[in-house]
Amino acid sequence: MRYWLQRLGAALALLLAxxxxxxxxxxxxxxxxxxxxxxxxxxxxxxxxxxxIADAKAEYNxxxxxxxxxxxWGSAFVTGDFGVQFxxxxxxxxxxxxxxxxxxxxxxxxxxxxxxxxxAIPWALWSASRADSVVDKMSTATTFLFIALPNFALAxxxxxxxxxKFEIFPLIFNAADPFWTRVWQMVMPALTLGLxxxxxxxxxxxxxxITTLQEDFILTARAKGVSRRNxxxxxxxxxxxxxxxxxxxxxxxxxxxxxxVVEQVFIIPGLGSAIVEAILREDFPVVLAIVxxxxxxxxxxxxxxxxxxxxxxxxxRAS
Amino acid sequence: MxxxxxxxxxxxxxxxxxxxxxxxxxxxxxxxxxxxxxxxIGFWISxxxxxxxVLAAALAPWLPLKDPDSNFIAAGERPPxxxxxxxxxxxxxxxxDLFSRTIWGARxxxxxxxxxxxxxxxxxxxxxxxxxxxxxxxxxxISFVFVVFLSFPALVLAIxxxxxxxxxxRTISITLGILSIAPVGRVARATTISFAxxxxxxxxxxxxxxxxxxxxxxxxxxxxxxxxxxALLGMAVAVVAEGGLAFLGLSVxxxxxxxxxxxxxxxxxxxQKAPWIAFAPIIVLFLTVLSLNFAGDRxxxxxxxxxxxx
Numbered sequence: 001m002r003y004w005l006q007r008l009g010a011a012l013a014l015l016l017a018x019x020x021x022x023x024x025x026x027x028x029x030x031x032x033x034x035x036x037x038x039x040x041x042x043x044x045x046x047x048x049x050x051x052x053i054a055d056a057k058a059e060y061n062x063x064x065x066x067x068x069x070x071x072x073w074g075s076a077f078v079t080g081d082f083g084v085q086f087x088x089x090x091x092x093x094x095x096x097x098x099x100x101x102x103x104x105x106x107x108x109x110x111x112x113x114x115x116x117x118x119x120a121i122p123w124a125l126w127s128a129s130r131a132d133s134v135v136d137k138m139s140t141a142t143t144f145l146f147i148a149l150p151n152f153a154l155a156x157x158x159x160x161x162x163x164x165k166f167e168i169f170p171l172i173f174n175a176a177d178p179f180w181t182r183v184w185q186m187v188m189p190a191l192t193l194g195l196x197x198x199x200x201x202x203x204x205x206x207x208x209x210i211t212t213l214q215e216d217f218i219l220t221a222r223a224k225g226v227s228r229r230n231x232x233x234x235x236x237x238x239x240x241x242x243x244x245x246x247x248x249x250x251x252x253x254x255x256x257x258x259x260x261v262v263e264q265v266f267i268i269p270g271l272g273s274a275i276v277e278a279i280l281r282e283d284f285p286v287v288l289a290i291v292x293x294x295x296x297x298x299x300x301x302x303x304x305x306x307x308x309x310x311x312x313x314x315x316x317r318a319s
Numbered sequence: 320m321x322x323x324x325x326x327x328x329x330x331x332x333x334x335x336x337x338x339x340x341x342x343x344x345x346x347x348x349x350x351x352x353x354x355x356x357x358x359x360i361g362f363w364i365s366x367x368x369x370x371x372x373v374l375a376a377a378l379a380p381w382l383p384l385k386d387p388d389s390n391f392i393a394a395g396e397r398p399p400x401x402x403x404x405x406x407x408x409x410x411x412x413x414x415x416d417l418f419s420r421t422i423w424g425a426r427x428x429x430x431x432x433x434x435x436x437x438x439x440x441x442x443x444x445x446x447x448x449x450x451x452x453x454x455x456x457x458x459x460x461i462s463f464v465f466v467v468f469l470s471f472p473a474l475v476l477a478i479x480x481x482x483x484x485x486x487x488x489r490t491i492s493i494t495l496g497i498l499s500i501a502p503v504g505r506v507a508r509a510t511t512i513s514f515a516x517x518x519x520x521x522x523x524x525x526x527x528x529x530x531x532x533x534x535x536x537x538x539x540x541x542x543x544x545x546x547x548x549x550a551l552l553g554m555a556v557a558v559v560a561e562g563g564l565a566f567l568g569l570s571v572x573x574x575x576x577x578x579x580x581x582x583x584x585x586x587x588x589x590x591q592k593a594p595w596i597a598f599a600p601i602i603v604l605f606l607t608v609l610s611l612n613f614a615g616d617r618x619x620x621x622x623x624x625x626x627x628x629x
Binding site: 017022026030152153156157159160171254257275276279280291295298299 | 479567605
């Protein structure tokens, strides 16, 4: 219990630190006034112009000192009021924008992880059961290639092969299409994120499986007449899943970063493209909301990893 | 043979890795296994490629290359031209020579990668060693800063800084440098901790050596070995990060970089008609990143360093 309270405290401190860092960096380096007012933002020649600027500053709290602005933003943020966009009309509100964009990014991430896990587990079992054979070495070399290939390069490659050479998948993502059509359109971006993740999982699982397969209980099971297949699936896989769960958490974090680029290449209007557009427009509330969301997701994933860990490994629970 | 470990040593290695990293593991290995540990041919191929590309990049102004910004428009034909005798990698839509642009692009891409990881090594290494040597509050504060930096996608921070500042070579390099502090620092910290209580450090302390002397003379040489392997991996990450930024339209504004070149050819129409525009830089980038990764990986297992220790 004490442990989980400490975890909670650390998570809150982390969110606070990240929000301060982002808020501080944006407010010190950027000037959002231009995006709110357009060219009028630099028009200080007339009394009227100066008044417009002063009004806008007051409306968006830009005339107040940085800490006050931070507290105002923060206290509204925790109640779920993410503010309005820093644009000429400020519409739609940030919360609505996120509600519209988030499902697409989630779909991309879920599909990518599904592809990665469903590929990696059988692949690892297959290679671990023929450890150090020629095919195993070739598969290890393949994982190395996938990990070294940058995601944007893989995206271009996948687009070229699957969409241009063999016209299997459509090039365009259309948010208005029915669900299954969108799933189909999302396969290429999901593959771009999923293949390297699969390679990471495969390498780790394979090493773990090989270690597990040398344990005495595996020998005992084999001696009692359990078939090779059953030993692999029922006895070896579970203890090998521990580090897999940790790496799953870490990879999810990495995939969120990768989604930024992949969404850009495949032109998917998700959170990734939303934050890129928002940063370029110096649309602070949108950037902050997305950064906080991503960080929170990151923290939650890590806590879940810990929880699952203590569920499947009683030794962790005891300590 | 690629892993260099047989059936037996896996468990030994794991156990050794848990207790101590770097030098600690070597003690546990028998004579037979020590002799088996070689860097391998792949390592030297990787190093050769890296050397070639670094030399080509460094010497680009003096090499007999075509001007990377000239338009070599041939009469009667519209660019892009496919690879041929004059243009080895072909040309892009503006009839600029891709071979020459790739070499010139290497200058910026590799500079970004090198400066970034150098920043990470110096500051991350310093902070990590301070945290790992003094422990206590130093460790808590520094580790927390590392966690903050590691807890949101690095690319988001990179976009933030590059979008708000001007996009010069210096800004991009320093931004990626700041981002590499935390990952490098964590390894430096873990390695320092694993050495801080060893006998030779204790001996130095008993002899009255100052903290500074212990850190520089005793700990630094040991921390540098795993960091060297990490530097190669980190450089690969930084080179890729530059490419990622380029795809978001946020890379170095002036001159060609590998990322920007790939982006030039990544449109569907160009991929269909002139795939070489994207694939020439992709192949060079891929080989470079692969070599850096592979060489770093081999070095790491050669010195038997475990990031996960602690």
